[in-house]
Amino acid sequence: MAVRTIDVRERVMARNDELAARVRERLLQAGVTALNLVSSPGSGKTSLLERTLAALDRELGIAVITGDVRTQNDADRLERHTTRLVHAVVTGGACHLDAMQITAALDAIDLEATRLLFIENVGNLVCPASWDLGEVAKVVVFSVTEGEDKPLKYPKMFQMSRYAVLNKIDLLPHLDFDVDAAIANARAVNPDLEFFLTSARTGEGLDRWLDFVREAAAPVGR
Amino acid sequence: MAVRTIDVRERVMARNDELAARVRERLLQAGVTALNLVSSPGSGKTSLLERTLAALDRELGIAVITGDVRTQNDADRLERHTTRLVHAVVTGGACHLDAMQITAALDAIDLEATRLLFIENVGNLVCPASWDLGEVAKVVVFSVTEGEDKPLKYPKMFQMSRYAVLNKIDLLPHLDFDVDAAIANARAVNPDLEFFLTSARTGEGLDRWLDFVREAAAPVGR
Numbered sequence: 001m002a003v004r005t006i007d008v009r010e011r012v013m014a015r016n017d018e019l020a021a022r023v024r025e026r027l028l029q030a031g032v033t034a035l036n037l038v039s040s041p042g043s044g045k046t047s048l049l050e051r052t053l054a055a056l057d058r059e060l061g062i063a064v065i066t067g068d069v070r071t072q073n074d075a076d077r078l079e080r081h082t083t084r085l086v087h088a089v090v091t092g093g094a095c096h097l098d099a100m101q102i103t104a105a106l107d108a109i110d111l112e113a114t115r116l117l118f119i120e121n122v123g124n125l126v127c128p129a130s131w132d133l134g135e136v137a138k139v140v141v142f143s144v145t146e147g148e149d150k151p152l153k154y155p156k157m158f159q160m161s162r163y164a165v166l167n168k169i170d171l172l173p174h175l176d177f178d179v180d181a182a183i184a185n186a187r188a189v190n191p192d193l194e195f196f197l198t199s200a201r202t203g204e205g206l207d208r209w210l211d212f213v214r215e216a217a218a219p220v221g222r
Numbered sequence: 223m224a225v226r227t228i229d230v231r232e233r234v235m236a237r238n239d240e241l242a243a244r245v246r247e248r249l250l251q252a253g254v255t256a257l258n259l260v261s262s263p264g265s266g267k268t269s270l271l272e273r274t275l276a277a278l279d280r281e282l283g284i285a286v287i288t289g290d291v292r293t294q295n296d297a298d299r300l301e302r303h304t305t306r307l308v309h310a311v312v313t314g315g316a317c318h319l320d321a322m323q324i325t326a327a328l329d330a331i332d333l334e335a336t337r338l339l340f341i342e343n344v345g346n347l348v349c350p351a352s353w354d355l356g357e358v359a360k361v362v363v364f365s366v367t368e369g370e371d372k373p374l375k376y377p378k379m380f381q382m383s384r385y386a387v388l389n390k391i392d393l394l395p396h397l398d399f400d401v402d403a404a405i406a407n408a409r410a411v412n413p414d415l416e417f418f419l420t421s422a423r424t425g426e427g428l429d430r431w432l433d434f435v436r437e438a439a440a441p442v443g444r
Contacts, residue, residue: 008230040263041347041376042368069348071375093378095317095348123375125263126291126317126346145367145390146264153345154263155292156315168367174396176423201398 016131019099023106023134030111032063033216034119036135038157040150041123043143044167046074047200048209049118053081055210060217061113065089065105066120067097074120085109095127102133116217125154136216137162144168144177151186158189163196165209170199238353241321245328245356252333254285255438256341258357260379262372263345265365266389268296269422270431271340275303277432282439283335287311287327288342289319296342307331317349324355338439347376358438359384366390366399373408380411385418387431392421 027034037045046066053062065087066074075088087105089097097119109117119135121128129138140161142150145168151158158164164186166179179197186193196212198205249256259267268288275284287309288296297310309327311319319341331339341357343350351360362383364372367390373380380386386408388401401419408415418434420427 040345041372042262042365068375070377073371073375093348095346122348123262124317124346124348126315126344126349130315143264143367145365145393149295150263153290153293153295171367171393171396174393 013130016099019103020132020134023099023102024136026106027111027117027134027136030114032111032114032117034117034133034135035163035216036119036121036128036133036138037141038121038125038128038138038161039123039141040125040146043123043141043146044200045120045123045141046077048141048165048167048198049078049120050081051200051203051206052118052210052213053078055206056213056217057082057084060214061115062217063087063109063111063114063117064120065097065102065109065117067091067101067122069093069095069122078120084113091122095122095124096131097121097128097133098131099133116213125150125157129154129156129160139163139165141165141167144172144175144179144182148178148182148185151182151189155189158186158193161190161193163212164193165196165198167198167200169197169204170202235352238321241325242354242356245321245324246358248328249333249339249356249358252336254333254336254339256339256355256357257385257438258341258343258350258355258360259363260343260347260350260360260383261345261363262347262368265345265363265368266422267342267345267363268299270363270387270389270420271300271342272303273422273425273428274340274432274435275300277428278435279304279306282436283337284439285309285331285333285336285339286342287319287324287331287339289313289323289344291315291317291344300342306335313344317344317346318353319343319350319355320353321355338435347372347379351376351378351382361385361387363387363389364404366394366397366401366404370400370404370407373404373411377411380408380415383412383415385434386415387418387420389420389422391419391426392424
């Protein structure tokens with residue numbers, strides 16, 4: 001029976017990869033860059049997006065898809081910072097978004113008016129690592145309150161990500177957190193990770209992040 | 223195909239519940255109380271257990287089973303605080319422990335010398351909620367850095383838990399975190415939740431937690 005479960009799981013994953021490839025092609029054709037934000041709960045993904053929308057929404061065309069297990073709290077928070085619709089996907093208990101959900105959400109997004117798509121995944125350091133959503137890159141967000149060992153304990157998420165945001169750096173004076181050790185741990189599992197150190201609360205370090213977002217949104221496909 | 227996936231999943235869950243019932247009976251017969259600690263990554267489960275073992279290991283017979291996706295870092299940390307073996311289960315990528323793994327781990331534990339079993343689950347606020355491990359109660363640990371909304375966003379975990387530990391309260395002066403709102407959110411999804419406010423770092427609030435642990439370990443089954 002274990003074998004049969006794995007068999008079904010593999011078919012589900014293969015189907016997801018197929019759909020994700022189509023999403024990727026569709027976004028490339030439309031000249032839209034998609035970033036898939038992954039993290040554990042409470043790392044500050046939504047706060048980072050609030051700041052990003054507040055700073056860049058008028059300058060760039062940004063669309064957002066949020067994934068939540070039961071609520072659409074994140075979408076509600078984000079809608080205050082943009083004139084565009086934030087697409088909330090409720091996964092109904094599932095610990096990740098999938099490419100089928102992104103496909104459906106894209107139908108409701110004006111891709112012509114969009115240069116950048118943020119996908120805010122379910123807060124979970126395990127499941128979303130395995131699900132390709134057609135993004136250009138995964139961005140793993142983790143906070144200085146979570147401990148330096150997280151990249152070693154959840155290596156797949158850090159291996160699958162191209163960028164890492166270390167958030168809540170305003171709390172560093174009050175913690176025994178070794179930033180260099182955390183970065184070294186992350187680079188031990190993925191030497192190519194590019195890091196951003198931010199505080200979505202105070203704004204510290206956000207300039208570099210916003211520059212990166214601007215650059216990511218630069219037209220390439222059309 | 224979606225239907226078939228659900229069918230297989232239901233059979234896997236039913237098998238898990240069956241094994242969990244056997245674990246529960248076995249522990250009851252042996253007079254061992256099992257607490258299943260669940261949380262998101264970095265909430266401080268391991269630090270709380272380090273403190274608990276340091277304070278009570280000689281007084282009570284405490285056994286520990288840790289669940290980690292890839293490493294046995296948590297078990298290594300805990301072993302410094304106990305003379306007993308800490309049983310590390312590496313889930314190989316799975317986002318939760320299951321009752322089969324607990325059954326196997328119990329074979330290696332001297333239940334005669336044990337009054338209390340801590341199961342430290344994989345850091346994940348979604349998956350472990352659905353998996354009965356034969357515990358007397360789940361204890362959900364969350365930290366003040368994660369935001370007041372977590373009980374609303376991950377309601378199942380708070381519904382399935384009997385106790386809640388709100389950890390890292392030493393950081394409250396540096397955060398915009400409303401403790402009353404967090405507790406109210408948690409009680410909105412589960413009115414019976416009993417709360418402990420702790421700082422595993424400074425020791426604040428630990429006395430009440432340790433009293434609870436002592437009481438939980440009181441012999442009842444034999």
